[in-house]
Amino acid sequence: xxxxMRFLPPKFRLLLVLLTxxxxxxxxxxxxxxxxxxxxxxxxxxxxxVVETAPGxxxxxxxxxxxxxxxxxxxAALMLSSRQITLGNIRSVPxxxxxxxxxxxxxxxxxxxxxxxxxxxxxxxxxxxxxxxKETGTRVRQGQPLYELYSxxxxxxxxxxxxxxxxxxxxGDEEPRFASFLEAARQKLLLYGLTEAQxxxxxxxxxxxxxxxxxxxxxxxxxxxxxxxGQYVAEGGMLYQLARLDPLWVEAExxxxxxxxxxxxxxxxxxxxxxxATPFETRIxxxxxxxxVGAQVLLIRAEVPNPEGTLQPGxxxxxxxxxxxxxxxxxxxxxxxxxxxxxxxxxxxTSDHTFEERPVMLGEETAQRVAIHHxxxxxxxxxxxGAYLLYSEWVLKKGGEPVMSHDHESMAGM
Numbered sequence: 322x323x324x325x326m327r328f329l330p331p332k333f334r335l336l337l338v339l340l341t342x343x344x345x346x347x348x349x350x351x352x353x354x355x356x357x358x359x360x361x362x363x364x365x366x367x368x369x370x371v372v373e374t375a376p377g378x379x380x381x382x383x384x385x386x387x388x389x390x391x392x393x394x395x396x397a398a399l400m401l402s403s404r405q406i407t408l409g410n411i412r413s414v415p416x417x418x419x420x421x422x423x424x425x426x427x428x429x430x431x432x433x434x435x436x437x438x439x440x441x442x443x444x445x446x447x448x449x450x451x452x453x454x455k456e457t458g459t460r461v462r463q464g465q466p467l468y469e470l471y472s473x474x475x476x477x478x479x480x481x482x483x484x485x486x487x488x489x490x491x492x493g494d495e496e497p498r499f500a501s502f503l504e505a506a507r508q509k510l511l512l513y514g515l516t517e518a519q520x521x522x523x524x525x526x527x528x529x530x531x532x533x534x535x536x537x538x539x540x541x542x543x544x545x546x547x548x549x550x551g552q553y554v555a556e557g558g559m560l561y562q563l564a565r566l567d568p569l570w571v572e573a574e575x576x577x578x579x580x581x582x583x584x585x586x587x588x589x590x591x592x593x594x595x596x597x598a599t600p601f602e603t604r605i606x607x608x609x610x611x612x613x614v615g616a617q618v619l620l621i622r623a624e625v626p627n628p629e630g631t632l633q634p635g636x637x638x639x640x641x642x643x644x645x646x647x648x649x650x651x652x653x654x655x656x657x658x659x660x661x662x663x664x665x666x667x668x669x670x671t672s673d674h675t676f677e678e679r680p681v682m683l684g685e686e687t688a689q690r691v692a693i694h695h696x697x698x699x700x701x702x703x704x705x706x707g708a709y710l711l712y713s714e715w716v717l718k719k720g721g722e723p724v725m726s727h728d729h730e731s732m733a734g735m
Contacts, residue, residue, distance in 0.1 A: 363387065364400075387674050398675045399715050406674070411707035413670040416697055417652050417690075425582060425642040429573035431593065431625065433564045433634045439539050441561035443554040444514035447472030450532050452550050454561070459543045461563055464516075468548070468560060469532045475513065479529035482506040486524060541565040566634070567627040571603075573640045574618040582642050583608060583621055590641040591625055593632060600641070601625050650684070651693045657703045658683065658691055659712055667697070668704040668711045676704065676711055 363386035365371040365379035377386050387400040401411070451469040454461065461467075485503035492499055510520060514535050523530065545562035548554060571591050575583060583605055590600040607622040623640070625632065657667050658681070666680045679701075684692030697703070704711060 365402075398671065398677045399711060400674055401676065401714070402674065409707045409710045411676075411704060411710065413702040413704045414654070414657075416693070416699060416701050416703060418650065418699065419652050419690075425579055427573040427575070427579075427640040427642065429571045429591070429638040429640045431632055431634050431636045431638055432570045432572055433544070433566070434568055434570050434624070437541075437565040437568070438544075439541065439563045440559055441467060441538065441563060443470065443548075443556060443558045443560055444535060445470065445472040445474045446556045447475070447554065449548050449550055449552045449554060449560075452546070452548060454543055455546060457543050457546060461537045461541055461543060463537055463540045465537045466534050467537050469534050470554075471532050475533050476529050476531065478506065478510055478513065479523060482510055482520070482523065483527060483529065537563070539563060539565070566630060566632070568624045569627050569632055569634065570622050571625050571638050571640060572620060572622050573638075574613075575621055577612075577617050577619075579642070580619055587643065589623055589643070591623060592639045592641070593625075594637040594639070596631070596636075651697055651699060652690045653693055653697075653703050654705045655686065655689060655691050657705045657708060659708055667693075668708050669697070670702045670704060678711075678715065 363373045363376055365382065365384055365386055371379050371381065371386070373386055378384065379386060384402045384404060387402060401409070405411075447470045449468055450471050453466045453468060482503070485499065485506045488496070488499040489503050507520060511517075515523075515533065516536065519534075541563035542565075543561060544564045546560075547562075548558075548560040554560070585605055585608060587605045589603060589605060591603055592600040603623045603625060605621055605623050607620075609620040612619055621640075625638075653667060658665050659667065664680055665683050666678050668676050668678055671677050679696050681696030682694040684694050686692070
């Protein structure tokens with residue numbers, strides 16, 4: 322020990338020793354670096370505590386060790402072994418250059434055309450004696466029996482008709498006015514819903530019918546049954562609702578930023594899920610003048626022909642709005658883009674076992690490809706299969722979202 326240190330207090334002597342050892346360690350590190358110590362080490366992707374200076378296998382799990390730059394170049398990268406890449410089905414493709422024609426795809430639904438809906442109501446006050454159709458979804462043909470009604474009012478009208486007919490037969494030549502009475506009674510029964518065939522049968526029987534059968538005024542499908550047998554109904558009371566399914570409506574919702582693309586008579590394509598036929602070429606027939614209450618969406622509607630009856634209300638459909646401006650530049654498959662609350666990003670493969678995340682600014686988009694304005698180099702390879710697995714692996718290993726490690730302010734300023 323230096324003789325001058327004997328006179329120093331003990332705590333100062335300890336501090337001086339620690340400083341001397343620290344300087345010696347720094348000099349040794351600098352000396353080893355100058356001698357060309359390798360800056361690359363090898364670690365296990367599953368067990369980062371394993372660090373080796375040469376390639377090999379992990380002593381814990383047996384996986385191949387992955388090279389890591391000690392200088393920190395790989396801190397923002399995710400390293401996977403060959404086995405992980407195979408099990409995760411991770412596949413990358415080069416960035417492509419081409420054109421992307423923007424299209425807006427809306428999810429729609431087929432509904433019944435409200436103008437093709439009929440309500441069958443009771444023609445007179447009375448009691449429902451029989452319902453010929455009791456289930457919804459049943460097909461109805463025009464002239465098919467729907468219900469039988471007992472009505473005192475109809476009995477009275479039938480008696481008046483038969484009485485006027487007898488008067489015409491007996492006194493028609495002497496009193497021509499009886500013919501006008503007969504025609505008035507006949508027209509009244511027709512207005513109450515009886516058919517010409519029923520009036521002919523009534524005249525032949527010469528007896529009023531206690532139960533009158535009413536038939537369907539049109540063809541269609543029963544969408545609602547509101548009456549029951551034995552029920553008393555008032556005149557005009559609703560019994561059935563019928564709907565025709567040719568044509569149908571397709572309805573979709575627009576967000577506020579999409580409203581400017583759609584006007585009345587705007588041509589659109591409609592493809593119905595599960596239907597192999599080519600898309601229907603139709604036009605917008607209705608655009609709601611106000612947004613839906615409590616939501617910033619606007620309803621649009623188009624007509625879809627259904628002559629064969631293969632389409633049914635409730636089917637899902639895709640409505641394709643007109644194309645917007647075509648953009649030329651870098652494009653990637655749509656499945657390569659991951660969208661989070663922090664923005665859109667892709668994963669690129671920088672080496673055989675290394676993957677890095679890149680925030681990107683998106684352009685026009687189709688169902689297959691999306692244009693990239695900023696964030697990628699033309700020679701990059703983007704991950705198209707397993708991108709979400711890489712995202713999950715990053716969160717698991719790094720403890721945060723990958724986009725948080727990049728400066729998005731520079732991206733926004735481009």
